[in-house]
Amino acid sequence: xxxxxxxxxxxxxxxxxxxxxxxxxxxxxxxxxxxxxxxxxxxxxxxxxxxxxxxxxxxxxxxxxxxxxxxxxxxxxxxxxxxxxxxxxxxxxxxxxxxxxxxxxxxxxxxxxxxxxxxxxxxxxxxxxxxxxxxxxxxxxxxxxxxxxxxxxxxxxxxxxxxxxxxxxxxxxxxxxxxxxxxxxxxxxxxxxxxxxxxxxxxxxxxxxxxxxxxxxxxxxxxxxxxxxxxxxxxxxxxxxxxxxxxxxxxxxxxxxxxxxxxxxxxxxxxxxxxxxxxxxxxxxxxxxxxxxxxxxxxxxxxxxxxxxxxxxxxxxxxxxxxxxxxxxxxxxxxxxxxxxxxxxxxx
Amino acid sequence: xxxxxxxxxxxxxxxxxxxxxxxxxxxxxxxxxxxxxxxxxxxxxxxxxxxxxxxxxxxxxxxxxxxxxxxxxxxxxxxxxxxxxxxxxxxxxxxxxxxxxxxxxxxxxxxxxxxxxxxxxxxxxxxxxxxxxxxxxxxxxxxxxxxxxxxxxxxxxxxxxxxxxxxxxxxxxxxxxxxxxxxxxxxxxxxxxxxxxxxxxxxxxxxxxxxxxxxxxxxxxxxxxxxxxxxxxxxxxxxxxxxxxxxxxxxxxxxxxxxxxxxxxxxxxxxxxxxxxxxxxxxxxxxxx
Numbered sequence: 001x002x003x004x005x006x007x008x009x010x011x012x013x014x015x016x017x018x019x020x021x022x023x024x025x026x027x028x029x030x031x032x033x034x035x036x037x038x039x040x041x042x043x044x045x046x047x048x049x050x051x052x053x054x055x056x057x058x059x060x061x062x063x064x065x066x067x068x069x070x071x072x073x074x075x076x077x078x079x080x081x082x083x084x085x086x087x088x089x090x091x092x093x094x095x096x097x098x099x100x101x102x103x104x105x106x107x108x109x110x111x112x113x114x115x116x117x118x119x120x121x122x123x124x125x126x127x128x129x130x131x132x133x134x135x136x137x138x139x140x141x142x143x144x145x146x147x148x149x150x151x152x153x154x155x156x157x158x159x160x161x162x163x164x165x166x167x168x169x170x171x172x173x174x175x176x177x178x179x180x181x182x183x184x185x186x187x188x189x190x191x192x193x194x195x196x197x198x199x200x201x202x203x204x205x206x207x208x209x210x211x212x213x214x215x216x217x218x219x220x221x222x223x224x225x226x227x228x229x230x231x232x233x234x235x236x237x238x239x240x241x242x243x244x245x246x247x248x249x250x251x252x253x254x255x256x257x258x259x260x261x262x263x264x265x266x267x268x269x270x271x272x273x274x275x276x277x278x279x280x281x282x283x284x285x286x287x288x289x290x291x292x293x294x295x296x297x298x299x300x301x302x303x304x305x306x307x308x309x310x311x312x313x314x315x316x317x318x319x320x321x322x323x324x325x326x327x328x329x330x331x332x333x334x335x336x337x338x339x340x341x342x343x344x345x346x347x348x
Numbered sequence: 349x350x351x352x353x354x355x356x357x358x359x360x361x362x363x364x365x366x367x368x369x370x371x372x373x374x375x376x377x378x379x380x381x382x383x384x385x386x387x388x389x390x391x392x393x394x395x396x397x398x399x400x401x402x403x404x405x406x407x408x409x410x411x412x413x414x415x416x417x418x419x420x421x422x423x424x425x426x427x428x429x430x431x432x433x434x435x436x437x438x439x440x441x442x443x444x445x446x447x448x449x450x451x452x453x454x455x456x457x458x459x460x461x462x463x464x465x466x467x468x469x470x471x472x473x474x475x476x477x478x479x480x481x482x483x484x485x486x487x488x489x490x491x492x493x494x495x496x497x498x499x500x501x502x503x504x505x506x507x508x509x510x511x512x513x514x515x516x517x518x519x520x521x522x523x524x525x526x527x528x529x530x531x532x533x534x535x536x537x538x539x540x541x542x543x544x545x546x547x548x549x550x551x552x553x554x555x556x557x558x559x560x561x562x563x564x565x566x567x568x569x570x571x572x573x574x575x576x577x578x579x580x581x582x583x584x585x586x587x588x589x590x591x592x593x594x595x596x597x598x599x600x601x602x603x604x605x606x607x608x609x610x611x612x613x614x615x616x617x618x619x620x621x622x623x624x625x626x627x628x629x630x631x632x633x634x635x636x637x
Contacts, residue, residue, distance in 0.1 A: 031539075031540050031541075032459035032460075032464075032540060036464070039451075039452050039471070040467055043470075043508065043511050046508045047473065047477060047482065050482035050485040050486055051482060053484070053488075057484055116377055117378075119374055121375065127378050127381075130386060132626075133389070133616070133619060136616055136619035136626065138568070138570075138587050139569065140569075140571050140587040140588075140591050141392075141590065144591065144604060145388045148408070148601060148604070149387075149391060154406060158409060162409070224384070228385075229630060232627055233631065236631055285480075287572060288571040288572065291591070292590075292591050309480040309483075319484060323484060326478065326483070327481060330477060344469065
């Protein structure tokens with residue numbers, strides 16, 4: 001900041017008018033787009049150009065090691081094949097469920113932590129650092145560590161023994177609680193029967209509409225990693241709420257609970273929307289964490305489009321199907337991100 | 349509520365009731381949350397330090413019996429080249445993307461031209477895309493440039509896909525530099541380059557720190573590019589090596605946990621030392637600056 005007084009001295013000089021060379025001025029006007037051009041061109045090529053090529057590949061016949069970019073007939077057949085694959089249907093179900101549960105845990109948890117820390121409790125700086133720490137780690141580290149915590153032979157299941165829960169169950173003659181977690185292939189709360197009662201053809205659906213049990217530990221690991229981000233967003237938002245708002249509420253005798261419920265949390269709505277969009281798009285793209293923690297899972301219980309694309313391209317060499325699935329991912333992300341970006345552009 | 353609302357507001361504001369009970373409840377909840385957030389860190393460190401001959405998987409939550417390094421020596425032996433490979437990729441990629449971001453951010457904030465906001469928004473889109481949607485053409489391009497399978501290729505990819513976020517952070521930072529400073533320097537005869545060197549760069553140190561930390565963390569933690577662009581297992585970044593190690597049945601869990609600690613250490617240290625800048629980076633990434 002030592003430069004500031006120096007420059008204000010220049011301001012004084014500026015008071016005496018001196019003409020800025022006009023040619024120099026217009027040269028700089030051209031220089032600006034010229035200097036930006038390399039970055040812009042690189043990004044346009046590597047983002048929009050590559051997406052265009054991927055779209056073309058998704059429409060092509062390229063489904064083996066030998067590159068074949070001829071158009072597949074009928075047009076869009078790969079998408080037809082993709083959506084009729086039961087694995088990809090499962091993936092879409094999983095990614096939507098994962099996003100819902102994860103957002104609930106991470107954004108809800110982040111808001112809760114922010115509200116707790118807003119009370120200026122002793123050690124709040126320490127707590128804040130602890131809660132945000134996982135954000136600094138890679139999804140791979142998180143996935144590897146949590147894969148051991150949710151290994152049925154150890155981790156969480158040992159805690160059930162340690163707190164004596166299983167001893168209590170045993171005294172009632174009940175089997176000890178030992179969930180399979182990421183190894184459990186069951187789909188809980190299936191809705192197929194209920195839907196079939198109203199809409200009989202649903203009885204033939206191969207896709208089980210329910211919550212795959214193995215997906216729950218994965219959402220917990222993801223929330224562990226990212227709820228600190230939500231907390232940081234909400235804390236930043238809380239910092240912008242004028243002190244008068246709190247004082248006025250206190251003056252009116254509002255309890256802490258009502259202050260947060262009726263006044264502060266509603267004021268955080270814009271931050272909430274941004275946080276949901278950012279974490280929502282992260283969750284639609286999720287790949288590394290699940291890849292490291294459980295992979296496809298039993299019966300594709302934790303499979304997501306990110307893993308599907310990776311396997312189609314690098315294992316099966318079904319490039320057109322892999323490309324099509326990646327474009328579906330892109331479209332899902334765009335639904336969330338494009339309105340957000342459009343709003344940002346208006347504010348610029 | 350009704351009775352408290354009737355309190356005449358002209359009176360001195362009631363002293364905020366500091367409910368002892370409420371305080372304890374908040375504290376208890378925070379401590380519970382701390383246990384949850386630290387449990388995996390505890391698992392990583394403690395199990396990495398264990399010796400398999402004395403402990404079983406059933407002892408996960410117990411402290412090690414002896415301190416003889418546990419899984420760390422073997423983890424180091426397995427990962428040392430990958431840690432080196434990660435540094436070799438992350439350091440040049442971080443420096444390059446910071447420099448490019450600084451120039452772009454300066455142009456986009458102080459030298460706007462017709463359509464520059466649209467160009468900026470179109471660039472920004474690049475930081476949200478799922479990279480799966482560019483993988484095949486990206487690898488073909490790396491192959492064409494003779495960079496496929498080489499760490500230089502990975503640096504290039506990280507620099508290009510880092511342009512949106514680094515430009516964004518610098519743009520928001522430079523936008524807060526008063527235009528009067530720029531005008532004053534212009535009247536002194538400084539042009540576009542001169543203003544950047546004389547006014548912007550000397551002020552930009554905090555933004556460089558923020559972007560540096562942000563990119564260091566992002567690139568260090570990358571997995572998808574690392575696993576697809578480089579295929580020699582000894583040249584791959586440490587995230588890829590860690591994931592491979594976890595999938596190997598012949599390696600026991602103490603080594604995997606030690607490896608997880610080693611892979612996490614650089615970004616963890618940066619976070620612990622420079623947490624303040626870290627938070628600013630992630631908030632800037634949310635576009636609100």
